[in-house]
Amino acid sequence: MAEIHPIYVFEVAQAIDLDRAERSVGRESARPPFRYRGRATSLFQYRPAPLRISEERPGIAVGEWATDPGVELVLYDFGAASVTYRLSIPGDLEALQQAASVLQGDSRLRADARARAESLVASVAGAGAVQRPQVADLMEEYTILGMRDVPTGESAGTYCAHHAEAIARILRPSEGSLSGQEVADATSVRISFGPSDVTIVDWDAAFVLDKEPEDVRAVLEFANVQLLEMRWLDLQLDDAIERSYQLLARRPAGIALPWDTLGGDLRQVAELQLESAVLLERVTNALKVFGEEYLARIYRLAAGRLQLGALDATITRKLATIESIYQKLSDRASTRRMEFLEWVVILLIAVEVVLGLFR
Numbered sequence: 001m002a003e004i005h006p007i008y009v010f011e012v013a014q015a016i017d018l019d020r021a022e023r024s025v026g027r028e029s030a031r032p033p034f035r036y037r038g039r040a041t042s043l044f045q046y047r048p049a050p051l052r053i054s055e056e057r058p059g060i061a062v063g064e065w066a067t068d069p070g071v072e073l074v075l076y077d078f079g080a081a082s083v084t085y086r087l088s089i090p091g092d093l094e095a096l097q098q099a100a101s102v103l104q105g106d107s108r109l110r111a112d113a114r115a116r117a118e119s120l121v122a123s124v125a126g127a128g129a130v131q132r133p134q135v136a137d138l139m140e141e142y143t144i145l146g147m148r149d150v151p152t153g154e155s156a157g158t159y160c161a162h163h164a165e166a167i168a169r170i171l172r173p174s175e176g177s178l179s180g181q182e183v184a185d186a187t188s189v190r191i192s193f194g195p196s197d198v199t200i201v202d203w204d205a206a207f208v209l210d211k212e213p214e215d216v217r218a219v220l221e222f223a224n225v226q227l228l229e230m231r232w233l234d235l236q237l238d239d240a241i242e243r244s245y246q247l248l249a250r251r252p253a254g255i256a257l258p259w260d261t262l263g264g265d266l267r268q269v270a271e272l273q274l275e276s277a278v279l280l281e282r283v284t285n286a287l288k289v290f291g292e293e294y295l296a297r298i299y300r301l302a303a304g305r306l307q308l309g310a311l312d313a314t315i316t317r318k319l320a321t322i323e324s325i326y327q328k329l330s331d332r333a334s335t336r337r338m339e340f341l342e343w344v345v346i347l348l349i350a351v352e353v354v355l356g357l358f359r
Contacts, residue, residue, distance in 0.1 A: 002089040002096040002147045006103060007221050008113035009140040009228045012121045013079040014132040014275075015282075018051045021075055024127030029053045046222075047285070051075045053120065060112055063102035065089060067109070073120055078282040079131075080225050081121065083113035084217075092151055093166040100145060100205070101173040110141070138235070140228035144217050145170055146208035155195040156209045160187070171202040189305050193294050201298075201305045219295050223302035229283045230311040233276060237318040240272040244325040269326045273319065280315055 022029055031049040053073045059066035068086040075081050089099045103109070118135045125133040150159050160167060168178050168186035178186070187207075190200045197210040206220050303309065 002091060002093075002099075002145070004087040004089060004096070004099055004103065005084055005144040005217060006087075006109055007082055007084045007142045007144065007224060008110060008117075009080060009082045009142070009221075009225050010114065010117045011079060011136040011138055011228060011232045012075075012081045012117060012133065013125075013130045014279075015079050016075050016077050016124070016131070017129040018048055018075060018077050020127055020129035021124040022051050024124050024129060025051070025053055048077055050077070055116070060085075060108055062087060062106050062109065063099065065099055065102075071116065073116060074221070075120070075124070076225060078229060078279060080229055081117045081135075082221055082225055083116050084221065085109060085113075093163055093170065096145055096147075097166060097170045097173070100143065100170050103143065104173050110139075114139070136232065138228070138232055140224050140231070141204070142220065142224040143205040144208055144213075144220055145205060146210070146213065148209075148211050148213065150196065150209065156198040157192055157195070160190070160198050160200065160207075160209065167200060167207050171200070171205045171207060189301050191294075191298055191301055199298060201302050203305060206302075215295060216298060219298050220302055223299060223306055223308070226283055226303070226308055227306045227311070229279070230308060230315060233279055233283070233315055234311060234318070237276055237315060237322070240269075240276065241318060241321055241325070244269050244272070244322055269322060269329060273322045273326060276315075276322070277319055280312075280319070284312065 018031070022031070030052050051074065053075070055071045055073060056069050057071060059069055065087050068088065070086065072084045073081065074084075087099065087103075089095050114135065121130060121133050121135060124130055150156050152159060154162075164187050165178060165183050168183040171186045172178065172182070186202050187200050189202070190198055192198045198207075199210065199216055200207040201220070208216055208220075210216055
């Protein structure tokens with residue numbers, strides 16, 4: 001039996017109070033720690049742990065298959081939400097490939113996921129748990145496919161090596177066959193804990209062959225949440241830089257007084273810079289990763305595959321650009337104040353001279 005877990009991630013708010021949200025949710029919810037192979041780990045934890053909410057709804061048809069009734073929604077304190085479905089696929093890799101191809105062209109799950117996210121955010125926002133609630137158009141999709149047992153008696157690594165092309169077509173659904181180079185690239189990022197499991201991470205999907213895949217899926221889900229938040233922050237910084245440049249290029253009409261516009265300009269740029277820096281810090285530090293534990297290695301592989309490091313460097317560079325613009329505006333404000341004081345001194349001297357002449 002194979003299974004597919006489509007994951008849809010949304011930017012829904014500036015921040016979420018998870019404790020208040022947990023109290024306001026009237027259905028089953030939890031904030032479980034990471035475990036692997038039945039063993040709790042203290043070296044790989046959320047801070048704070050996201051809120052996981054289970055919903056029971058009728059299944060949604062996807063081709064000849066249908067989603068399971070249970071749907072999992074997750075809220076993160078930095079303002080993200082994810083919706084995860086599960087499809088049970090009877091059969092082997094061929095059936096899994098067919099289902100993956102059908103899922104790629106189906107839009108009903110995307111629409112349903114957005115509706116669920118909007119409903120949940122509206123529910124917890126009513127309890128005052130959400131700052132600036134708004135489900136953005138930007139979203140991230142990721143699909144985790146796989147099986148819990150190796151169909152043959154061989155090891156998981158050997159099985160994946162023998163069926164590399166089939167797995168590549170599952171990860172990258174295509175009408176025709178894939179080249180050897182494409183197959184090698186799609187299946188190049190892999191990791192195993194033991195002979196009976198393997199995880200292959202690609203850009204849009206992952207293949208997980210594991211008896212206990214729940215925490216592996218949670219790690220991959222979080223990596224995609226980080227990807228969405230960094231993409232969102234990158235877009236926000238583009239807008240912030242554009243507005244900052246406009247403020248910097250604006251010329252005052254007539255005599256520019258020190259309190260004229262620069263005070264407001266400085267506040268705008270400072271607020272943009274602060275909000276962006278706080279969001280980046282909360283996103284990048286939401287998961288504490290120490291050592292070389294297996295889940296930590298999976299996270300690092302996923303982060304590398306999703307190019308989170310490159311996004312982080314881009315965002316850091318844009319924050320430095322905004323800091324530079326802020327400094328230039330601050331210097332301009334200081335110059336205006338000095339010029340204004342000089343004119344005040346000149347005016348006082350002129351008044352003193354005029355009064356002396358009249359005396």
